[in-house]
Amino acid sequence: MERGDLIRKLFRGYYSSASIEAPNDIGRREFGFIFIGQEGMRRHMSFKSVEDLRSFMVREIPLHAYFSSAYYDFPDVEDMDGKVWRGADLVFDIDADHISTPCKSEHDSWRCIDCGYSSMGMAPEECPKCSSRRIEVDSWLCDFCLDKARDEVFRLVEEFLVSEFGFSIGSMLIVFSGHRGYHVHVRDKVAVELSLEARREITDYIRGVGLSLELHGFPSKSVKGVIPPSLSDPGWRGRLIRALYGFISSASLSDLTSMFNERVAKLIYDNKDEILCSLESSPPRWPSISGLPNYVWSRIASRVVSEVAVHIDERVTSDIKRLMRLPSSLHGKTGLIAKSMSISALNSFQPLFDASAFGFDDCKVHVSHMPRICIGGNFYGPYRNVDVKLPKTIAVYLICRGSATLLSW
Amino acid sequence: MYLSREDLAKYPFCREAKEYISSLGFTIDEVFNPDFSVILGRAFERIESAVRIGRVETRLVDLDLEILSFNIAPIILSIIGDNALSMRYAVAEAKRVYEELRVDDDYKLQLISVNSFNWRVRFLRPGAFQIFFADFLQFSPVFEAFNWKLVNRSVIGGWVYVSRGELARLISERVKNEIFSKSSQPMPSITLPSNVMDRIEGLRKIFSSYRRVVESEEVKGPMIEFAMPPCIRSLMNGLLKGESMPHMARFTLATFLLNAGRSVDDVVKLFTASADYDEKMTRYQVEHIAGLRGSRTKYSTPKCSTLKTFGLCFPDDFCVLKKVKHPMTYYKLKVKGSGGGVGKGGSN
Numbered sequence: 001m002e003r004g005d006l007i008r009k010l011f012r013g014y015y016s017s018a019s020i021e022a023p024n025d026i027g028r029r030e031f032g033f034i035f036i037g038q039e040g041m042r043r044h045m046s047f048k049s050v051e052d053l054r055s056f057m058v059r060e061i062p063l064h065a066y067f068s069s070a071y072y073d074f075p076d077v078e079d080m081d082g083k084v085w086r087g088a089d090l091v092f093d094i095d096a097d098h099i100s101t102p103c104k105s106e107h108d109s110w111r112c113i114d115c116g117y118s119s120m121g122m123a124p125e126e127c128p129k130c131s132s133r134r135i136e137v138d139s140w141l142c143d144f145c146l147d148k149a150r151d152e153v154f155r156l157v158e159e160f161l162v163s164e165f166g167f168s169i170g171s172m173l174i175v176f177s178g179h180r181g182y183h184v185h186v187r188d189k190v191a192v193e194l195s196l197e198a199r200r201e202i203t204d205y206i207r208g209v210g211l212s213l214e215l216h217g218f219p220s221k222s223v224k225g226v227i228p229p230s231l232s233d234p235g236w237r238g239r240l241i242r243a244l245y246g247f248i249s250s251a252s253l254s255d256l257t258s259m260f261n262e263r264v265a266k267l268i269y270d271n272k273d274e275i276l277c278s279l280e281s282s283p284p285r286w287p288s289i290s291g292l293p294n295y296v297w298s299r300i301a302s303r304v305v306s307e308v309a310v311h312i313d314e315r316v317t318s319d320i321k322r323l324m325r326l327p328s329s330l331h332g333k334t335g336l337i338a339k340s341m342s343i344s345a346l347n348s349f350q351p352l353f354d355a356s357a358f359g360f361d362d363c364k365v366h367v368s369h370m371p372r373i374c375i376g377g378n379f380y381g382p383y384r385n386v387d388v389k390l391p392k393t394i395a396v397y398l399i400c401r402g403s404a405t406l407l408s409w
Numbered sequence: 410m411y412l413s414r415e416d417l418a419k420y421p422f423c424r425e426a427k428e429y430i431s432s433l434g435f436t437i438d439e440v441f442n443p444d445f446s447v448i449l450g451r452a453f454e455r456i457e458s459a460v461r462i463g464r465v466e467t468r469l470v471d472l473d474l475e476i477l478s479f480n481i482a483p484i485i486l487s488i489i490g491d492n493a494l495s496m497r498y499a500v501a502e503a504k505r506v507y508e509e510l511r512v513d514d515d516y517k518l519q520l521i522s523v524n525s526f527n528w529r530v531r532f533l534r535p536g537a538f539q540i541f542f543a544d545f546l547q548f549s550p551v552f553e554a555f556n557w558k559l560v561n562r563s564v565i566g567g568w569v570y571v572s573r574g575e576l577a578r579l580i581s582e583r584v585k586n587e588i589f590s591k592s593s594q595p596m597p598s599i600t601l602p603s604n605v606m607d608r609i610e611g612l613r614k615i616f617s618s619y620r621r622v623v624e625s626e627e628v629k630g631p632m633i634e635f636a637m638p639p640c641i642r643s644l645m646n647g648l649l650k651g652e653s654m655p656h657m658a659r660f661t662l663a664t665f666l667l668n669a670g671r672s673v674d675d676v677v678k679l680f681t682a683s684a685d686y687d688e689k690m691t692r693y694q695v696e697h698i699a700g701l702r703g704s705r706t707k708y709s710t711p712k713c714s715t716l717k718t719f720g721l722c723f724p725d726d727f728c729v730l731k732k733v734k735h736p737m738t739y740y741k742l743k744v745k746g747s748g749g750g751v752g753k754g755g756s757n
Binding site: 164167193201234236 | 541542543546547549550551555556558559560561562563564565566567568
């Protein structure tokens with residue numbers, strides 16, 4: 001059987017009995033679908049009810065299903081202005097592709113489309129050889145990467161959205177994307193009415209973009225005598241100083257020499273206790289250690305920003321007309337269900353098991369290529385051009401990504 | 410705590426002032442009635458002062474006159490229908506409001522924010538407030554300074570700390586927007602008395618002579634004309650002819666000029682020649698490209714291959730000879746060849 005026909009058959013099996021989740025206010029949302037063997041996306045569609053949506057999905061068997069974060073008066077009008085935008089959920093996309101994990105060098109690889117240069121590990125923004133930005137990524141499902149993404153979701157929701165922005169947990173929906181990350185949808189009235197510009201500012205806030213350390217109490221060559229942040233300060237002030245504190249308390253001498261000359265590194269290392277003490281003191285003060293220039297604190301802080309910021313995809317959050325994956329639909333690249341949940345369920349969520357549509361009975365496939373990956377607590381691979389027995393959910397994943405063909409179900 | 414009638418004269422945009430006006434039973438048709446010529450006169454005066462010196466003075470002699478004239482000025486501006494003039498007036502009034510509020514009582518800022526704009530604002534201590542982040546973000550993104558970026562503010566439970574001066578700035582920006590949008594609303598056609606027509610004509614003249622001064626100023630900067638690559642030269646010609654240009658063309662031209670050392674003002678001025686020139690929009694976009702707004706990224710000029718994709722590449726012999734891959738490289742190579750120096754911001 002052709003791969004496309006097989007996937008369609010498998011997906012039909014799922015959709016014939018699946019319960020489809022409709023987004024709130026379904027009639028005002030635009031829907032878009034990608035179908036097997038068809039170019040592009042069929043979009044500008046709308047449905048009056050979840051029954052209409054479900055019967056469409058059962059009949060047409062999409063490979064990917066999306067709905068708009070936006071609410072429109074006329075969601076099915078093709079001209080974007082003609083749709084009449086009335087607001088949009090505030091959405092976040094956290095994808096393991098954007099988070100650096102050590103295991104990536106074992107299972108992920110990338111290739112520059114222009115010069116052909118390739119390497120294992122996390123894809124760079126541009127090719128180090130020819131500076132091209134056209135990079136092809138080969139990434140894999142991985143427990144460790146997904147755990148890391150989940151940690152980021154918790155930080156995004158608890159630290160940023162609830163504590164700092166004051167959104168309520170009840171207004172949020174967490175969705176496992178069905179692939180390498182999670183989406184967070186905030187649906188309260190304040191969020192829905194935010195402008196494009198406001199969303200860009202929120203995006204920058206969460207990513208720590210445009211941070212001015214001086215404005216957060218860090219001394220610089222030009223600004224001295226500022227009041228240092230306290231470890232218990234809210235927002236970025238506290239986050240930065242806590243990250244600095246954490247870095248210093250665990251830094252080895254070689255960590256420090258990678259950032260400073262030997263003399264400065266040694267001064268910091270030898271005076272760790274005094275530095276930590278003065279940051280803990282109330283009111284806090286910047287440590288005064290003779291011979292230590294005061295720009296060191298800013299330099300350390302700028303290095304740790306990326307560890308305490310959340311790696312959301314800025315294009316998703318700052319887009320007020322984004323199409324998001326429909327919860328309860330299958331992800332065409334993995335065959336896993338895009339699963340929605342509350343934040344309290346996220347802790348115990350197990351992507352492979354909770355989002356499985358095809359179960360774990362064995363089936364036989366021919367695998368052309370697969371690195372060693374750990375998913376659902378088990379290691380699989382590496383495989384290259386071999387026939388293997390695999391749990392159906394794993395087999396469908398490989399078939400969907402074009403790395404395997406089915407031998408027997 | 411409430412706003413006095415003197416406060417309404419200082420802040421005639423507030424809800425209480427509007428309620429006061431409607432309690433007087435005023436309609437648009439009456440504005441041009443000879444009985445109201447004093448009010449109309451003060452409204453014209455406000456606009457003229459904005460055009461001439463960029464400021465409007467608060468006069469607390471005849472309070473009703475202040476309240477009414479402020480609200481009539483946008484009607485005059487919408488009859489004139491010149492966005493640049495409306496913006497100049499809106500900016501001048503906003504400045505006036507800012508300067509008044511900056512030194513006024515805290516409770517007035519809070520009353521105005523809450524009652525007139527539905528902003529959620531809490532008084533914290535003298536000179537310090539908290540404003541709900543969504544209300545803060547209505548206008549903060551247009552301010553350039555780094556301390557207006559949300560990431561540089563203290564945000565707790567949805568509340569953002571602001572000083573009195575900052576709250577005054579947010580209020581005045583909102584006032585500016587309101588005046589501008591009212592001034593650009595199309596007017597129902599009404600027959601105007603000839604003295605009003607004359608006054609409007611006079612205002613148009615003053616403004617156009619003022620505008621000519623701005624436009625005739627030469628674009629300064631260290632730009633070396635002959636070193637301009639052919640793609641940029643062609644875009645420049647199109648612009649000067651007043652052709653309407655697609656987004657990518659404008660973006661390319663703006664990024665090139667900014668990276669070649671021209672200032673935001675220079676680039677904005679250049680775009681005044683564009684067919685669909687809108688100063689506010691142009692300035693906003695150019696500032697964004699220059700990295701003064703939004704994500705603070707200074708944008709690079711697209712490379713030759715991208716320009717090719719968009720049909721904006723017209724290579725000359727120099728491009729071919731030097732195998733130029735980027736318009737900025739062309740410029741730098743030519744400048745270097747001539748022995749001239751590239752101005753500030755010349756790297757790309």
